[in-house]
Amino acid sequence: MTLSREVAVIGIGQTKFGEIWHKSFREIGIEAGLRAIQDAGIESSKVDSIYIGNMSAGLFLDQEHVASMIAEEVGLTKDSVPATRVEAADASGGLAFRQAILDISSGMSDIVVVGGAEKMSDVTSQIATYFTAAGADQSWESLFGATIPSLYALMARKHMHDFGTTREQLGLVSVKNHRNGSLNPDAQFQKEITLEQVLKAGPVSTPLGVFDCAPISDGAAAIVLAELDLARELCTNPIKVSGTGQGSDSLSIANRTELTGLKATRAASKRAYEMAGINPSEISVAEVHDSCTIGEIMAIEDLGFFEKGDGGPATERGDTSLEGIISINTSGGLKARGHPLGATGIAQINEIVLQLRGMAGKRQVKDPLYGLAQNVGGTGGTVIVHILEAI
Amino acid sequence: MAVARYWRQQEQRYSLAGSKCAICNGSFFPKRTICPTCHRRSIGKMEKFLFSGKGKVVTYTIVHDPIISYADQSPYVLAVIALEEGDLVLGQIVDCDPRIVDIDLDVEMVFRRLSAEGASGTIQYGFKFRLMDVGSS
Helix, strand or coil: CCCCCCEEEEEEEECCCECCCCCCHHHHHHHHHHHHHHHHCCCHHHCCEEEEECCCHHHHHCCCCHHHHHHHHCCCCCCCCCEEEECECECHHHHHHHHHHHHHHCCCCCEEEEEEEEECCCCCHHHHHHHHHHHCCCCCCHHHCCCHHHHHHHHHHHHHHHHCCCHHHHHHHHHHHHHHHCCCCCCCCCCCCCHHHHHHCCEEECCEEHHHECCCCEEEEEEEEEEHHHHHHHCCCCEEEEEEEEEECCCCHHHCCCCCCCHHHHHHHHHHHHHHCCCHHHEEEEECCCCEHHHHHHHHHHCCCCCCCCHHHHHHHCCCCCCCCCEECCCCHHHHHCCCHHHHHHHHHHHHHHHHHCCCHHHCCCCCCEEEEEEEECCCCEEEEEEEEEC | CCHHHHHCCHHHHHHCEEEEECCCCCEECCCCCCECCCEHHHCCCEEEEECCCEEEEEEEEEECCCCHHHHHHCCEEEEEEEECCCCEEEEEEECCCHHHCCCCCEEEEEEEEEEECCCCCCEEEEEEEEECCCCCC
C-alpha cells in the first residue's frame, strides 16, 4: 500500500501534561492547536480540515461533539471548515493523525490540523479508572471487575511465566521512562526514580504497582500536516510521514490467540514498515504505548526491535535507553510524560518530530533518520503505528 | 450496568452458554452470530453450546485498585481460564486465599453475586471460578 499523495508534518505544539486544574478542555485544546499553527508559520485560514482525537469527553465532561467545539474556539467555524472527532479509546490520537494523513493523501485537503485532548482530572481517580476501563470490554471484562491495569497485569504474569521476564525488568521500564521524563519540560513527572521505589510502591494489580501504571492526566497536543510538496514550500524542516499502519484485534483479551503480545501491533507495524520500505533495525527512536510497563516490553518485541522474550533483558541491558541501540520513549512515555488518553497518540508523534528535527534538547538521540510511534487502544483492540522520516 | 443490558445476557452469565459453529465445530464464548472461520456460510448455523465450566488457570492477577463496583470485594483475583473445550474466558477466582492461585491449577465454574448497583440497587449474579483441589469456604 502507498499513499496517493505524500504527507509531512510542518508544525507541532502541546500543553504541559499533568493535573491542569486551572484550565478547561477548551483552553488546553486551543493552547496546543495555536502553538502548532504558530510552529508551522501558517495562517489558520489556510487550514482545510480538522481532526480531534478524544476518547471520552462524554464520560469525563458530559460533553460530546467536541470537534465542533474546538473548531469554534480556534475561529474556524466562520468558514465552516470540516471538523471530525475520532475515537479508539487511548489510540484516538494516533487514529486521528492517520485520518488526517488519509484526508491529505486523498486530495480532499492540502493542510490539516490534527489535535488530541483529554481532561481527566475533573473526576476522582476512582471514577477515572472506571471511565478508562470503557476502552476494555464492558460486558465481559469490566463487569467482572477488570480495570485496564489488571488486564495488562494478566499479560505481564503470562509473559513472566512463558519467557522468564522478571519483576525487576518491568520496573526498569519505569525507571528509564522517568529518567527520560526528567529531561522533558512538558512531562507530568520530571523526577528520576529508583528501582527500589518501583518495587516498594503499592500494588495496583499484581505484579504491577503504582509505578508500573501511567497516571491520570490532562493535556492536549496538536500537529499541522501538509501535502509533501506544499510542506517543502511552507517550511525548512518538514518531517515526512513514511509509513502508516493500523491493526485490530478482539476487544476482550480472552478472545485472543495469545496473551504475551499484541497481534494488532505486529499487523500495524508490518503495514507501516512495508509502506516505508524499511526494516525495524533502521528505526533509531520510538515512542511506544507504556500505559503499563509490560506494554513497552511487548511493544519492543512486537515491533521487531527485539526477539520475543528479549524485551525484558534488552531493557535491563540498557538497549532502550537514550544511549542505547534504539531509544524508547525519550519523552518519558505514557508513564512519565503523562497519559491524557486522546492526546497521547499526538504527543508521541510530536516527540518523534522533535527528535528528527534534532530539537529534543537534553534527551536528543544522535542523528536519527527514522522514528516510530505505536499507539494502543485499550489493551490492544486497536493499534496504530506511524513511521516518520527526516528529509 | 443498566438492568436491561445485564438481563439480556443473563443466560450466558448464569450458565456459560456460548455458541458452536455447525460447519467447523468451533466453539465460542461469549456467543457469536458469525463464525470467524466460516464467515457468511455460518449465518444461521451457530448453535447454543453449554461449556462444562471446568478449566485451568492461564494467567491471573490480584486486583488491589478495583473497578468502583467491586470496591467492597477488593482485593480479588481475576484470571483467564482455558475451558476444557479449548476457549478462554475471563473471570474471578473465589473461595480461597488469593496467594495460593497459580498458573495451570484446575478450576470449576461457580454461581456467585457479581456486584450490586449501590446499596438498594439490583444485585447482579453470574459465573466465577474456584480452585478444584481446595475445599470451598
